[in-house]
Amino acid sequence: MVTVSTLPQTRSYHHGDLRTALVDAGLKALESAPIEELSLRALAREVGVSPTAVYRHFPDKQALLAALAAEGIEQLGQYQQAAAAGTEGNSDAFGATGRAYVRWALANPALFRLVFGQCRDVGPSIFGDNLAARLLQDRALHAVGGDAAGAQRLMVQAWAVVHGLAMLMLDGQLPQDDALIDRVIDPRTLFAR
Amino acid sequence: MVTVSTLPQTRSYHHGDLRTALVDAGLKALESAPIEELSLRALAREVGVSPTAVYRHFPDKQALLAALAAEGIEQLGQYQQAAAAGTEGNSDAFGATGRAYVRWALANPALFRLVFGQCRDVGPSIFGDNLAARLLQDRALHAVGGDAAGAQRLMVQAWAVVHGLAMLMLDGQLPQDDALIDRVIDPRTLFAR
DNA sequence: CAGCTATGGTAACAGTGTCAACATTGCCCC
DNA sequence: GGGGCAATGTTGACACTGTTACCATAGCTG
Numbered sequence: 001m002v003t004v005s006t007l008p009q010t011r012s013y014h015h016g017d018l019r020t021a022l023v024d025a026g027l028k029a030l031e032s033a034p035i036e037e038l039s040l041r042a043l044a045r046e047v048g049v050s051p052t053a054v055y056r057h058f059p060d061k062q063a064l065l066a067a068l069a070a071e072g073i074e075q076l077g078q079y080q081q082a083a084a085a086g087t088e089g090n091s092d093a094f095g096a097t098g099r100a101y102v103r104w105a106l107a108n109p110a111l112f113r114l115v116f117g118q119c120r121d122v123g124p125s126i127f128g129d130n131l132a133a134r135l136l137q138d139r140a141l142h143a144v145g146g147d148a149a150g151a152q153r154l155m156v157q158a159w160a161v162v163h164g165l166a167m168l169m170l171d172g173q174l175p176q177d178d179a180l181i182d183r184v185i186d187p188r189t190l191f192a193r
Numbered sequence: 194m195v196t197v198s199t200l201p202q203t204r205s206y207h208h209g210d211l212r213t214a215l216v217d218a219g220l221k222a223l224e225s226a227p228i229e230e231l232s233l234r235a236l237a238r239e240v241g242v243s244p245t246a247v248y249r250h251f252p253d254k255q256a257l258l259a260a261l262a263a264e265g266i267e268q269l270g271q272y273q274q275a276a277a278a279g280t281e282g283n284s285d286a287f288g289a290t291g292r293a294y295v296r297w298a299l300a301n302p303a304l305f306r307l308v309f310g311q312c313r314d315v316g317p318s319i320f321g322d323n324l325a326a327r328l329l330q331d332r333a334l335h336a337v338g339g340d341a342a343g344a345q346r347l348m349v350q351a352w353a354v355v356h357g358l359a360m361l362m363l364d365g366q367l368p369q370d371d372a373l374i375d376r377v378i379d380p381r382t383l384f385a386r
Numbered sequence: 387c388a389g390c391t392a393t394g395g396t397a398a399c400a401g402t403g404t405c406a407a408c409a410t411t412g413c414c415c416c
Numbered sequence: 417g418g419g420g421c422a423a424t425g426t427t428g429a430c431a432c433t434g435t436t437a438c439c440a441t442a443g444c445t446g
Contacts, residue, residue: 012441012442014392014393014394014441014442014443015393015394018393018394036229039432039433039434040433040434040435041432041433041434042433049394049395050394050395050396051395051433051434051435052394052395052396052435052436053393053394053395055434055435055436056392056393056394057393060434060435061433061434061435116360116361116364116366117364120365120366121365121366122366123361123366123367150382153376153377153382154382156358156367156373156376156377157354157377157382157383159357159361160353160354160355160357160358160361160377161350161353161354161357162353162357163357163360163361164352164353164354164355164356164357164358164359164360165349165353165357166357167309167356167357167360168309168316168352168353168356171309171310171315172313172314173309173313173314173315173316174316174349180349183346183349184346184349184350184353188385189343189346189347189350189384189385190350190383190384190385191382191383191384191385192381192382192383192384192385205410205411207410207411207412207423207424207425208424208425211424211425232401232402232403233402233403233404234401234402234403235402242425242426243425243426243427244402244403244404244426245403245404245405245425245426245427246424246425246426248403248404248405249423249424249425250424253403253404254402254403254404
């Protein structure tokens, strides 16, 4: 997504596509600042519009944040899907998508936090109906020998490891070390077979 | 900690022990409201003091939050230690402290978030020099057969699972189901031996 | 072209963190 | 015991925030 729309040169009274301009500005802001420092007025200023114009497109700040989070989910999903695509049938597909999850989080800290702080049901969005999700589910089923409950458990365990590692690294509790990611997310040592 | 100090009945100009009163009020506020809704002025109002009196004891809001986080670390550490105490020598000491970690997080959501969002180096505080920590390290060493690097990896993996599960449950991504905690944090299925 | 509706702007309000200047108090030392 | 000083608390103000009520513009539709 992120249709840049940097063409409001016509400086007319109406902006043209304020909504996506705000979302884009928000995403850009989140690249270099934490969520708490994201202000509606600053965004409006950035886009060259009055503070209250935002309210023609979002009922409140929460709604804008939700829109940003939706973009984040989309991007994370695509990133995971891309990571999984290269490893079809590979026995390490599970690990590959997990490492992609963590790397995306480290690359987009504020957006990652926003996604999980703002959205309910991210799980279905990520583990839902897409390539990466089906790969994971298949692999989980194989790993536990066709036991559905066991596969469910394995999925949650995997999600927890990956999410926890990302969070601990984002919060500075663990070094953001690429090699550490590989060492921790290693299906050979992580889960009992 | 949490020395209640509810004895400012003398209504003198000076409060007596404003600092701990503010910390206590902050901890109480975090029991029923998220961090973003915690305001210096509200806290001062609660304690019966002018907004700027806070600045005689904390250089800024960040410092107050840090003090609250320190209390949180203390409490979490004690809770873990208590959980580990009952399982000395037990083969499930590892799992027991992990489940305690998650349960404490669910019981103190805002404080848990504050601890990990505010403090650097929580790891050393928790895995440092205390009963729970030594239990964990011993158990990790035994599990991997005396290999120090392997034990380190196991510790990080365990922390990640536990932290991730707590976060996902706090953020509503997974149901806050007690049975689910037990199912996920199960050393028999979690780590390869 | 008239007018309605979508979109944008102005002014204002309550609330926030923070600073500078002033007030009060408890305590130490002569 | 009294003087003075440092610790502690207060007042007033500033810049900023999200949000609302009301007004202005402009683009589409009849």
